[in-house]
Amino acid sequence: MCGRYSLAAPADELVEAFDVPPLSFEYVPSYNISPGRVVAVVAQDRMGRRMGLLKWGFVPAWSGDPGRGFINARSESVTTKRSFRHAFAQRRCLVPADGFYEWKRPGDPADPDSRSRPGSPREPYWIHPVGGGLLAFAAIWEMWRGVGGDRRHGFAILTAVANGEVRSIHERMPVVVSATDHAAWLERSTPVSRLEELLRPASDETFECRRVDTRVNRTAEDDEGLVAPLDP
Secondary structure, X not given: OXXXXXEOOOHHHHHHHHOOOOOOOOOOOEEEEOOOOEXXXXXXXXXXXXXXXXXXXXXXXXXXXXXXXXXXXXXXXXXXXXXXXXXHHHOEEEEEEOEEEEEEOOOOOOOHHHHHOOOOOOEEEEXXXXXXXXXXXXXXXXXXXXXXXXXXXXXXXXXXXXXXXXXXXXOEEEOEOOHHHHHHHHOOOOOHHHHHHHOOOOOOOOEEEEEOOHHHHOOOOOOHHHHOOOOO
């Protein structure tokens, strides 16, 4: 799954990378974005492609109770699962990021069960593009309406099996959409067969995995030091 990520790029870099108009909202860079936050995403409608704010937590339109919502959706079942299939068909978006976090349980490589034993501490890693730069996570969004007129616009990040670099830390990772495929992902007219081609893990050697301080475990912590490498 993907349960935490970072986006600290300047606003003008986002505008250029995602080919959107200047931002119409206050953009706050963050090194520790957690579920429930309202954050920047890119979507497309009759007004064209633009960047706006959605809550990280997807609530199906038919749900009676919004709760926390889904933060992830598996790419293998997103086209068929009741909670997600209509959003996948009509409401896709991109989530800008410059890295994401995963946690690894240390253990004996010769004893795979050692990593899942109770009490084993988890080590956080910041996973980011080799050489830096921005990522675009594939996502879907939905508007939920409550009986009292309440509304919630939320999204879920799509995940796939991990690639070579990430696999030693976690078995899943966000689906990353390359810049050349942004338009195909966002346009409603894109055939499902083409969309399914995009639901794949990033190629090996895309990422660097950096062990970072456990301060990132606390959602209130949010500064550049969170992504700094630990001293050897």
